[in-house]
Amino acid sequence: xxxxxxxxxxxxIAILTVGSALMLFMLKKLIHAVxxxxxxxxxAALMMLFLGQSLFALxxxxxxxxxxxxxxxxxxxxxxxxxxxxxxxxxxxxxxxFTLTMAISILPQVAAPxxxxxxxxxxxxxSQFIQGQYLILYLLVLLLFSTVIGGILVMRKFAKLLI
Amino acid sequence: xIPLFYFITVSVVMLAIGLAxxxxxxxxxxxxxxxxxxxxxxxxxxxGFFTYSQPQNTDAIAMLLALxxxxxxxxxxxxxxxxHMKSMNVDFxxxxxxxxxx
Numbered sequence: 655x656x657x658x659x660x661x662x663x664x665x666x667i668a669i670l671t672v673g674s675a676l677m678l679f680m681l682k683k684l685i686h687a688v689x690x691x692x693x694x695x696x697x698a699a700l701m702m703l704f705l706g707q708s709l710f711a712l713x714x715x716x717x718x719x720x721x722x723x724x725x726x727x728x729x730x731x732x733x734x735x736x737x738x739x740x741x742x743x744x745x746x747x748x749x750x751x752f753t754l755t756m757a758i759s760i761l762p763q764v765a766a767p768x769x770x771x772x773x774x775x776x777x778x779x780x781s782q783f784i785q786g787q788y789l790i791l792y793l794l795v796l797l798l799f800s801t802v803i804g805g806i807l808v809m810r811k812f813a814k815l816l817i
Numbered sequence: 818x819i820p821l822f823y824f825i826t827v828s829v830v831m832l833a834i835g836l837a838x839x840x841x842x843x844x845x846x847x848x849x850x851x852x853x854x855x856x857x858x859x860x861x862x863x864x865g866f867f868t869y870s871q872p873q874n875t876d877a878i879a880m881l882l883a884l885x886x887x888x889x890x891x892x893x894x895x896x897x898x899x900x901h902m903k904s905m906n907v908d909f910x911x912x913x914x915x916x917x918x919x
Contacts, residue, residue: 664819668827675831675854679838684846691850694831698857701827704819705868710881714860717885722853722892729896730846741841748837756829 664704671697679745684730685806692723692802712795720798727805824865831858849895856888 674693681687695718702711835854842848860881867877 660819664823668823671827672830672834675834678850678854679834679842679847684844687847687850691853694854694857698861701824701861702864705824705864707864707868710860710864713885714857717889718857722889725893725896726846726850729900745837745841748840749834752833752836753830756833757826760825760829 660704664701667697667700667704671701676749680742685727688723688726688730689806691726692719692799695719695723696799715795716798719795719802723802724798724805727802731806821865821869825862828858828862828865831855831861845899846896849892853888853892856884856891860884860888 671694674690674697678687678690678694681690695714699711699714699719702708702714832855835851835858838851838854839848842851863877863881863884867874867881871877
């Protein structure tokens, strides 16, 4: 049961990560692309948590979400020009071709079952997450992410006044 | 326990999306975001292999920290360059940057 639950949660995180990566190139406005890549960073950090690497998850969140995403929002917020994609069908075709090529060449080599003795079920992972020493820092990361979203809202409201 | 195969699959799909986005987009910032996506995909696969195969290996940690630094510095350098060029009213269509072609 725990195994199934953790796989379902992992599937949700994988869909969030891959979906936001796809939407990054499909959406027209740059600010939407920045929000999409922030979501992809969050998905990647959650995957680090699944792997039991709390420190890397924290580092990913602090550096990428707290630093890079905020910087991107500030740089892009005043940008009016829309992203110009050469051809959306070309993009979909390229994604398909690249995915198939790499899946055929890479994935069969890691398809053999691997064991991870250090990690247990989803419940243990969550209890580690809640009781862990990084809890305050995770709250700080959540605060940083809300700062990114708040920055977008404030800039949208006051950008015309500043210019 | 989630198998390593799943992490590598997600990483491969993200790598493919990043490559396709770089190949099919013209805006500099979107291209930089595509490079970021590729770096994050490489971080996921590296952490996956590191966790499942050799958790005691410190070389992998050094490589991961180097990847973090490269990703951060690359974005900050390019965006600073972009903002500076925009302030000088330089048109930034990357398909027009043909001077380095051979």
